[in-house]
Amino acid sequence: KRAVAKGQVGVNPTTGLSLPAVRGKRDRIASPKEACQLIGALPAEDRPLWATAMYAGLRRGELMALRWEDVDLAAGVIRVERSWDSKEGEIEPKSAVGRRTVPIATVLRHHLVEQRIRAADPEGRVFGTGSQPFSPTRVRVRASKAWTKAELEPITLHEARHTFASLMIAAGVNAKALSTYMGHANISITLDRYGHLMPGNEAEAAGLLDAYLNRAAA
Template identity: 35%
Template structure:
């Protein structure tokens, strides 16, 4: 092009070419492979010479600093299959990653060479998921799900950068749904009278299930932790339980599903003290199960297992709670018992304790949170009233 400065050796070059959409520019430069050989790199499609020049300068700098990475021709779906096979994650997490890759990444981006992914391509993919990403074809995915799938892709491509297979992570140049857009469903919790009302009704309806709900509400355990609890973890004389493991559902395409035990969510065990009423209920529950079969109360037996001694299925366990809540609301009056999910028994446990002035550190340890900051963040809605009470107590100390 007239007036353009002739580039020196090692500076690369920029050329203009014509397309149906108008003029475009390509860059050309030499780079050294990992084995020491050199290759000439061409990149096309730049809309302006300025844009092409900026990219060329960046690429030349990478070659000078030894940071240039030869673009891989491997497809994204092949790379993700290779990546997931190397991840040291819990079986349930690996199963979830595989499912989301299969349903929400590969059908949209899988055929692309992963080295050619760009931020705009990732953005377009997420917008498509939001509009029509449901596997059953009934609409789009929630912002929370889209952000979750995005984090899977980001983690995989971050590993590619760390391994020297990508120079930059295209997800760094994309805009996923914000944390506020992807916030979880609003937390629900029963008051103490509501919880007591439900437990009394459930005990009359199905004593076996009532013990399940009472233990969850009294301990703050996660569902998987409760379903993995064994009698050797229970010390009724000391009124405490040891939470050491969790059970989850692992699903694989064409291979069905299985229940797998693993560590707790944080990987740490904890001890949770129980109230006297729950200990009395557990003694009665154990005695009733012993009458069915001595095998159900052996040290290795599951506390909340089925009558066959096997794990209860976590998803079906949650559905049984939901069904009981529906029946309880009809029997007791919907205005006396708001709808909650099974996981909300854990929220109820924490909320009642915090509202009653139990230190956050104590509640955090009972819940098995990695640190008290998580407890403060999750249950910040409880804190304003507690703060006012603390201020009033301080004033009372001064007045005294």
Template identity: 35%
Template sequence: MAASSDKTIKFNENAKSNPYWFQVMVNGKRVTRRGFKTITEAKKARAAIITELSKGEYIEPNKMSFGSYFEQWLSGRANIAHSTRKMYESYFRTHINPVLGDIPLSKINATHMEQLIASIREKELGDEMVKRIFATVNASLNAAERKDLISKNAANKIEKPTVKRKERAVWDIDTVREFFQATKNESRYWIAAYLAVMTGMRQGEILALRWSDIDMEKGIIQVRRNLVKNMTIFTGLKTEKSRRTIAISQQIISILEEQRQKNELEKQNPKIKYEDNDLVVCSSKGTPATATKVIHAWKTMQQNYKPESAPTITFHDLRHTHASIMLRQGVHPKVVSERLGHSTITLTLDTYSHLLPNMQEEAADSLESTIGLKF
């Protein structure tokens, strides 16, 4: 096979997005590729096709399997976080490839998409997981449609999976107080759970927190990075809103000072080959703490110390507990949204909408008590 020597990347002035496109000659036929956001992306795609042609590895779109296409699509997404890429790879390997992998990309239809959803649901996965896997396939097919590899995205022809919002289990103030007072010296990872309930930070953000991210004098934590789950890879945060500053109380500062002293004692232990990573939460050797060990410690503390009347909650539910307590105390939703690092205040209100009826009732009672009309 041979490609045309014309390397011109063309621009579609009428396209609202992804305006760049190009053509190459394959077996005497002019092949068009559209839907590139920048001229650089178009050049890279064209160069990749020419390289494949020169090696005899080029597969025409009508003969390419969805599995081959998906792997190419994912490898070309340079701007996604490492953790996101690993998540997509896991979705593909476990759920997508067994159902769609061998089907020609050009033959993917609505029935195939319905079979994919049915296959995922048979594994009794939650609504959120079904929606995420479907959205990943949908995104890959949208890209294929933009590039004229397929005429239509079959995922747009079926009813998309939805998530039935469930009320998250959270602890009340009394449970939080009783539990954290009782467990303070039970695990080296107690500090991680404490920070989760007191700051609303995500687990990966807590495990990536450095002492240099904390200003004890000003009483603030700078949230700047994330630890990839069960790995020792630190990444930047996905959105600008996730990069945030969280105010902390004097009690939190005191607890952090205690933790720093513990870390220093371990660092000075001659029997331990300590690796100083400046981490607030770490292993006894100073290395990053894995999510698995932190979650195991959290479950063990609950089994031993959780009040019988309180629900069993996940580590992530500590973040929800933080938000629900603040909202019930009358903290403005915008402040709560900023502490959580939500992209919009709307997301915060939607997530905790189940609290609003009670809050409205409390507000009405408070208003009546304040005005105090007597008839």
């Protein structure tokens, strides 16, 4: 810009240039114990939302758009069919792989059952009022107050999604399955973001193999 102003060049060669996102410190990830503590410290009405972010890994927009018709408690799955945009409202998922089926773990199921019992509209939003989704700002403020009172380090919905990925990896879920559950366009995105959490040294790899062989022989 300075060179253009001085007349040294006619056109700024960087105009319109899109730079890749700068990744600094990694997002916060809660441990299994911490995840449980964070959810437990919340007001009862907010626990199902954060539990779904933490144990199903849905994006914020997907949580906002989620309807009860997308939650199949009998089959034990959540079908991600839509998302929510602050300007456009309900929208299609970002890509074809955004439409996906995510398993409901037992630790999440009881939260969703309680939310279903409280639901005024069985055909409305899972986390909202009728057709209107929850307010991310209000949810964040309530959670922050609860966690500060409990002397817990706050976490965001985005970081809760990362926590889901880390828990799945620690549980032994393979990268391809995790990529599907996260709604990533391809497995390389999953490996790039979460590869540092996956077993990477010889001792860990050997330990996993030994554990598998022991289970197979039992």
